[in-house]
Amino acid sequence: MTDRVIALDGHDGAGKTTLARLLADSVGAQYLRPFGNSHGATLMLAYNSGDSEGVLNAGLRGIAEALDRAAGRPVVLDRGWLTIATLVPADFFKARWRLWMPTALLWCDLPTTLRRLGQRKDEKPEAAAWHEDFLVRYKDRRLLCEGPTIRTDMNDLNHCLDKLRSYFGEISRGG
Template structure:
């Protein structure tokens, strides 16, 4: 049995409904919602990854993780909006073994076409379609490789996806 806090992660590319569902999952579990790769960590991670400075990527991710634990470590349950699978999309596979923090993770996933449609409705920085294709494919590939639960938020509406996430989380915590 895991000791306090329980850590669950919900990962996935932009536009999958991940943040909405992660917030709702945390609420359903009476847990803390945490977003380790928000400002300033997320932009720093991307910058380091684009520069292929993978040592910096690992250091930034570790600092973000430790900051969350320092702030919320006494909470009984933490629900992370992104964690190790996002990190692994930025690192070469040869470096994956170096990351020790791999809590149970569910991946929110949709296809590229739906990703692009959803992201077009946002007022955010845009990236080329090839950039999004890489991440859409990578999250699915890594989710399968590391045996994560994959929730297709294109085939499940928000309530269905939330029910699947709650069932997944309760199953993880019952083990």
């Protein structure tokens, strides 16, 4: 596993994929999506059936396999432990999770989230209350591990990318 890993996490529509790709390109890192394959489907199946142990196992496998694919290269993950933390009870997660990595929470308010998701052609519509619940979960679970919260609704793309480059630089220097 590489020691230069950063995860960009947050609820749908926060800008994770856009910023993760831009950050990876700008710092010479590999962009990886731990849940962009069968692990994501397994993860959601476990979540939807109330299987917290299954959520943790699928999350762990997805992240571990992504880091193995990095082969020691610097890596930017498009989602990480914080996503898993929002899918299970907080106390369960705190007691069981062991694969921590530096993580930046990308966050935007509910109106921005709904507007951004409404612009996606492939997005399954969910109730505003469902999205609001997950926005609260991300902010709450963010407190489990240090790292920046970057408001993508209050800052332009370049400002967010500059903050992420700075955070990645701190990680790379061991800071």
